[in-house]
Amino acid sequence: MRNMLIKAAAAAAFAVVGAFAASAEPVKVGFSPEPYPPFFSPDASGNWTGWEVEIINAICAEAKLECELTPIPWDGLIPALTSKKIDAIMNSMSITEERKKSIDFSDKYYNTPTAVIGPKDQTFDATPEGLKGKIIGVQVSTTHAAYVKKHFADAAEIKEYQTQDEANQDLAAGRLDATQADSIALDAFLKTDQGKACCDLKGMVAEDLEILGPGVGAGLRKEDTELKGKINAAIKAIRENGTYEAITKKYFDFDIYGG
Amino acid sequence: MTAISLPVSVRARSWLKPHRIALLAVAAGLVVTAALTMRWDWLARYWDLALLGIWRTIWILVVTTVLGFLLAVPLGLAQAAGPRYLALPARVFCTVIRGTPLLLQLWLLYYGLGALFPQFPWIRQSELWPYLRQAWPYAVLALTLSYAGYEGEVMRGAFAGVPRGQLEAARAFGMSRWKIFRRIWMPQATHRALPTLAGETVLQLKATPLVATITVIDVYAVASKVRQETFITYEPLLLLALVYLTITGIIVFLFRRLEARIPSRLG
Amino acid sequence: MQSGLFELLSPNPPGWGGNLLRGLANSLLIAVGAFGLGNLIGIAGAWGKLYGGPIVRDLLETYTTVVRAVPELVLILLLYYAGTDLIGRLLEAFGYQRIDINGLVAGIGVLGVVQGAYSTEVLRGAILAVPQGQIEAARAFGMSPCLMLRRITLPAMLPFAIPGLANLWLIATKDTALLAIVGFNELTQETRQAAGATKAYFTFFIAAGVLYLAVSLVSNVFIGRIERWARRGMPAVAGGGR
Structure with a gap:
């Protein structure tokens, strides 16, 4: 009986909060809402532009994922990922051994000195x-x-x-x-x-x-191997089909993928 | 306040009712669970830094409340009894400080002024530059002004609330204006403001962690550092909350002692 | 300060004024939500503190003490990360889908919990300030507790509660700035971004300050009116006028 009551309460809470939540299940890509040109810059109409924003869009389009940019302060990104507030971090975050203790990474998508x-x-x-x-x-x-x-x-x-x-x-x-x-x-x-x-x-x-570290990759939860596979495949695909190069040319006069 | 006159044993008994014992047991259980199931291994590594952070927080709190109070006295006096050309600026100052978020004031002082420095190269040659380069003077300035703004309003009421008869009596005794202020007006106004002073000081403590956003390393910044370096989310924050609770407890206790020492018979 | 002041602050896209106004709208939305939620918690809390059982009273005392002693910034971080995580885990434990709580709802929730603690104290004090005789008279007329609350206690306590509640509203508008720390797009965060992107830090922080101040001053006008309305029919309090 008591259990049922709690369930009913949870259901009610779910209904209330659920009204605010989006109905679809987009992949929430966390980034820090700070100007970090040429990768991430806010513009005067409230949108984010830059090389990394375009790469994120290209990767998501390639992997047929519906992605949603979610602003989280830089030092809160990894906690937000592990507590499932977001599903991925794509914010020029380098792949390092220290971070790998808490989260997993996709393959790198750029590397610069x-x-x-x-x-x-x-x-x-x-x-x-x-x-x-x-x-x-x-x-x-x-x-x-x-x-x-x-x-x-x-x-x-x-x-x-x-x-x-x-x-x-x-x-x-x-x-x-x-x-x-x-x-x-x-x-x-x-x-x-x-x-x-x-x-x-x-x-x-x-x-x-x-x-x-060996470069910048998408930060992912350790158990999210499916998403990791999709993103790795998409990075490989946009490298091969020229999308990556086309976006890079708009911002740089050299290839920032690194050796 | 009748509890104070009761013998200690009676007070203890009336406080320790059966349900309180049960609640305390639950609380103790929670603490033990937290101690056993959460991660505290980082404590040893950050202990020294945490103590330094606590010391900085207390230092900033004490310095800014003392300076802020010293500034609040003329602000309150100007509004309560000053001529218009003093009362008006004091009022505008209090309104602006109380009408805008402290975080914004702090960033305006630190980053806003910082952005102006390159346009005035002589600033870097001035003798103040070694201080302007650091972050703590901005933190102290912003928190002092904020405290002065809120407390200035309180002091205005306190100065205005001192009965006129007292001041007239003092004048009849032939006291000079300075002596009246020092011996009659100021002590009575301070006494009237004392209860709110405790509250304002706690609010000031709660404002101190904002200085971490301009690179001052207080106890909040230390907790953030632990969170960033170890990726442990909740434990440092819980401990941090406990630290602030303790400091608040100390502030409340000290002000109670202070209030108890001053006889409460007002004329 | 490369471009002119008015170009920077213009509300149309090359200028950043539109971003600031959007931020202001978000700030006000959160302030209204948090103030409303805070007062709901406050009414329940005051009721519990005055008429609740010993356990309810002690728990409420713990809530108000902790919230009023710990910096809002720490509470926001704790509630923002831990709170949403906890709700998610609870839902999962009961076999529901984890839901996503957006920044707006989380911000309102977090600030509402903070406001609730102060509101509890304000309303409790106001209810206590209602002359006991009025309540006894209502009881003597055979009013039900519900009717008494609606017709006597609430209207009679309002004049005592309004100064405190007005203060809480002003605090709510300013506390929304703290959500900048968790990356929510309210006025201070938008200002920080505009300042960072244009490097005109001084201009934008001053502009945001003017907006916050305008909110406070406009609020003060309305608060004055509401106070006069709530005090109608009451004898003037000696020295109470400002």
């Missing part, structure tokens, strides 16, 4: 010696945060930001001496008026495959 930029009026390079005594900013829980902690922690002071955009902002404001991030994302910043005025490229950091 990691760069350090800094103010124009300072000269240094992206080595522990060069960064001695500097303040370096990184986005929280990224491969770059892990990298600077391992390689530069003894030499430089590390500051962590919620978004890479805020780290760039503080670099332009002069509160940081350097920031480390994906070379393409930083290049996009250096091409803005603000970036041109303040900063330039200091160099690429030394490779560390264990931390930086």
